[in-house]
Amino acid sequence: MSKIIYTLTDEAPRLATYSFLPVVAAYAAKAGVDVETRDISLAARILSQFPDRLTAEQFEADALAELGTLADTPEANIIKLPNISASVPQLKAAIAELRSQGFDLPDYPDEPSTDDEKETRARYDKVKGSAVNPVLRQGNSDRRAPASVKQYVRNHPHRMGAWSSDSKTNVATMGVDDFRSNETSTIVPDAGAVSIQFTAADGTVTVLRDAVAVRAGEVIDATVLHVKPLRDFFVAQIDRAAAEGVLFSVHLKATMMKVSDPIIFGHAIRAYFSDAFEKYGADLAAAGLNPNDGLGALLAGLDSLPNGAEITAAFQERLDNGPDIAMVDSDKGITNLHVPSDVIVDASMPAMIRSSGHMWGKDGAEHDTLAVIPDSSYAGIYQTVLDDCRVNGAFDPKTLGSVPNVGLMAMAAEEYGSHDKTFEAPAAGTIRVLDASGATLLEHEVEAGDIWRMCQTKDAAIRDWVGLAVTRARASGAPAVFWLDPTRAHDAVLTDLVHGYLAELDTDGLQIEIKSPVDAMLFSLERIRRSEDTISVTGNVLRDYLTDLFPIMELGTSAKMLSIVPLLFGGGLFETGAGGSAPKHVSQLVKEDYLRWDSLGEFLALAASFEHLATSTDNARAQILADTLDRATATFLDENKSPARSVGSIDNRGSHFYLALYWAQELAAQTVDASLAADFAALASTLASSEEKINGELISVQGSPVDIGGYYRPDDVKASAVMRPSATLNEALAAL
Known part of the structure; x- marks a missing residue:
C-alpha cells in the first residue's frame, strides 16, 4: 500500500487535524493509500528526550528522528503542518504542563553547573527553536501561490491599509x-x-566544538555581532523613536535563531530599562531572572523577591513614562518586549506594512513605528518596501503580481543551521575555525558577551537549488532572480558557484539574473505592481522572510501558499503554511468552542502529496484524488467556505465538511475510474442531502467553553470529541 505520513504538530493546526484527518484517511483508503501519523509536537519532542524518566505507558518514540531518516529515502511522502519553534518561555510552559499531567520531567536549567544539569540542558536544547525544520527539510523549497487561490483573492481582495507619503515608519x-x-x-x-x-587573552584555549563534519566543496561562514555596539545601537534607537514620536519595536526571530536572538532580545530589554537594571540587575541575576526570556518572565518572577514590588514599580514607571513601545496586546498591557517569540520578524513586518506601516500603541490606537532589526543582512529589503509604499501607496491585491520563491534550505543550509555552532564569548580573545591540521580557516576577535556563529552550506544543496530555480523558470516563464549581495562574504562565494552551475544547465530562453537583495526587491516590486510575476531565488532566511512578506500582500496570509520540498533523494515534503496566528485560535476555541484556523494550506499540500505519490508509485487513483481535490478546493474558494470570523458561523470544522462535500462530488463526477466514482456517489449524495443537519450539529455547539485536556499536549479523546461534534458527518465517513 502507498503511504503518506501526516504530522501531528501543535496549537491550532493540531486541533484542526482531529477534524480533517478522518476525511483524509477515508478518501485516501479508496486509492490504496495508507495515511499514518507521526507526532512531532513540542510536547512529544520533549518526552522523546527523557525515556529514562517515563513509564512504559508514557513512552514517546522519537518521531522526528524517524522522519529525518525517512526524508533521505525515495519513499518519503510527508505532510508537515506548522509546529512550535519553542522559545525558552514556551519550552518552560510545556514542561510545566507535562509535569502537571504526570510526566516526571526535570526543570529546565537556565545556568547548568553540575554534570546532570548540563546533560538535562543538552536534552532540552535539542527540542527548542527550529528543531524540526532542519531535520525534515532535506531538499530545497518551492513555494508559490496556486492559480485557484490567486484568482480567488483577485475576485475577493483582502483589506490593505492606506499609506501616507508622510509616514514616519522606518x-x-x-x-x-x-x-x-x-x-x-x-x-x-x-x-x-x-x-x-x-x-x-592569556593564551588559554577552550574547545567550543571539537569535530564539526564537513564535506568537500562545502561553504562555511563565521561571523560575530559585537555586543557593546549593539547596546549603544539600542539606546540610540530608543532615543530616536522618542524624538520622532513613533513606537519603538524590536523585530527578531528568537524561534528559529534560538541561541543568538534571545540574547539580542535581552540586550534590548536591558537598554530600554537601563535604570532599573543598573539598580536591580544583581537582584534579578541572583534570582535567576534573565531578560533573554522577555519582560513578561521577568515581571512574573518578581513576586518571589523581597523587593519584588519595588522592582516591579521601577519597570512600570519606565513603561508609563518612557518612549512608547509597540504592543502585542494593548488591552492586556503586553508589549513588544514581553515574550521573545511574540514578534517574529518575517510575520510582524508584513503585518505592519499591510496596516499602513502602523503597529498598536498602549493607547489602543495605531501609530507609525521604528522597526528595529539589529543585523543588517536583510533589513534593507523592508526599508525598500516601506519607501515604495510611501511613494506608490498600498498594494492592490486585485492587480498584484506574484513572487514565488525557490529557497536554499536543504541540509540545514546557512544561518538556520548555526544553532549548535553559536556561542556567547566568555571573555575577550579570539574564536577560530581550524581544519584537521590545525590551520586557521576563519577567525574573529571577540569581547566578553559577543555573539559568534558558524554556518554551513553543502555543495549538493547549492547545486540542487540552482537546478530547481532553472526548472521553475522554465515551467513558469517568469524571470528568476538570485538575491545575492556581492559585498557580503557568504553571498560573494555563492555568486561564483551560481555562475558556474548555471553554465552547466540549459538556460536558453530564460531570464535569470543575480541582484543584491535591495535591487532584487526594487525589481520585484516594480513588476508585481504591473501584475507581473518574478521568481525570488534566495537563501534560507530570505526564503522565510519573503514567503511571508509577499503572500501576506498578495493573498492576505502565507497559509495559502503551496509549499513543496522536493527532497534530494527523490521523496517529497509538503508543507502547509505558517502558524503564527495559531495561539490566538486555540484561546478562542477554549473560550467559545470556535476554531477560526484556515486549513487551506493542508488542502493544497495534500493534493501535491497525492500527485507525488501517483508519480512515484504509479498509483492512478492517487492522481485522481489529486486532480479532484484541486477542483474541490477551487469550488471551496469560489463558494467562500473558509472559516468565518465569529461564533454562529462555520468555523474550521465546517470548512472541512464543505471540502469533503465538494471533493466527494468531484470524485463521483470524474469519468476516469467508474468504480471509484461509484464509491463516492453515495457519500456525495449523503453529504449534500444532510448539509443543513450537519451544519446545525457543527454550529450548535459553539459559544461555550470546552476542555481539550491541555495546550501543548491535548487529550486525544477530549480534543477529538470537541473537533468532531457532527454525528451525521462522522457516520457518513465511517460508512465510506
Missing part, C-alpha cells in the same frame, strides 16, 4: 559591528572535520 539597523559586516567565508576543499576554539 527600519533601523546596525550596518557595522553586526553579523553581516563581520562575516567571513570559505570553501572547504576536502571532506573531514573542523573544530571551533576560543583563545583567551
